[in-house]
Amino acid sequence: MPPQIPISVSRIQWHRILQPGFFSRAGSTVAGIHRIEYKWIKGVEKLENYQPGGYHPIMVGDLLHDRYHIADKLGYGGYSTVWLALDTHLKRYVALKVNATDSLSSETAVLKALSASLPPSAAVHPGRGLVPVLLDEFEVQGPNGNHTCYTVTPARCNLREISFSRLFPLDVARALAYGLTLAVAYTHSQGYVHGGSSTPAKAFIPLFLGKYAEHFSISDAQPLLTDLGEAFAPASEVRLGQDCHTPPAFRAPEAKFEPQSPLGYPSDIWSLSTAIWEIVGMKAIFSTDIVPEDEITAQQIDVLEPMPADWWRRWKGRSSFFEADGCPTESYKGNRWPALQESFEVGVQKWRRKVGDEIGEDEKTALLDLMRRMLAFRPEERLTVDEVLESEWMVRWALPEYKRNQQCAT
Structure with a gap:
């Protein structure tokens, strides 16, 4: 049988x-x-x-x-x-x-x-x-x-699908975030950039567990990083920014503003940060709807504040969203995205508060600090994946839950 x-x-x-x-x-x-x-x-x-x-x-x-x-x-x-x-x-x-x-x-x-x-x-x-x-x-x-x-091995329980309009319990979200980061760390240690979107859409639970996000327990939190079709080894293969196929909502900005420059490990860190945000919260940090690429850039500026001056000058679509002095245009004022702290409240805390699973102030401070450092506009200013694993939020909150998951698996 x-x-x-x-x-x-x-x-x-x-x-x-x-x-x-x-x-x-x-x-x-x-x-x-x-x-x-x-x-x-x-x-x-x-x-x-x-x-x-x-x-x-x-x-x-x-x-x-x-x-x-x-x-x-x-x-x-x-x-x-x-x-x-x-x-x-x-x-x-x-x-x-x-x-x-x-x-x-x-x-x-x-x-x-x-x-x-x-x-x-x-x-x-x-x-x-x-x-x-x-x-x-x-x-x-x-x-x-x-x-x-x-x-x-079969693995088609898509984290984005099972968490659509739903929240993972906080302990599960922490363990998933750590596991996904660990998978990216292994990929980097072997000389490969994942190159796609290290998002929940590319992370799966082995087999479908017959439950949705809110019903997950810590024993279920074992992600698998899949879809390596865009992976490349930067030591032996040049992947230019213009050849990046990561969806705009998860794509590192250097792919747009440095199209003739090679991509590297930092591009994965940007995508990974958007994945962690989605795992912990209810809404993506940038729009996952089909919107113009320039609109995603405007959202990145709204959330993260000023981009590098040379990128700002070269941004051809800027005038549709911002005046030369950085103020939003009249047509864009009503569509601006909130800054990072407020985005966290709107996309994460508001929803967790409704189910009594709110993130505490100390953890919130550590997580937002991690997000800022992973979402630095300049790739050379982003954390490495090992530094992400060594960050305060990972060590104090995510790692302990991941260890609990591993104990359940043994």
């Missing part, structure tokens, strides 16, 4: 694509060409990407590589789809990622490096177990081309 997995594991982002009546053929003015029409479904990848060079068509029940029986859909990205599959050889469930034909992802190489065997005498980094372990890799041939595939 295959292992049992809660049905909620496989239903997080699943919407059946080929539902009756969703597709219809219509005549075209060009002979021999048909137009396919379909109903847009929220939460489903763009169906037009199922074409040569794009996604590989997969249905529940398919068998890939004569080994992996597709059980259900877990999610998708810009360059891949992810499926829950039963490994019929080892009788265990795996997460199976199938890349688009034109995808140039180096994710498998990064996963191999991060999960490589260690010499017997080598010390094991405490964050090593917080990144996925590559189990298998292979290729499949389909109507849209050749697709690289790999499998890892």
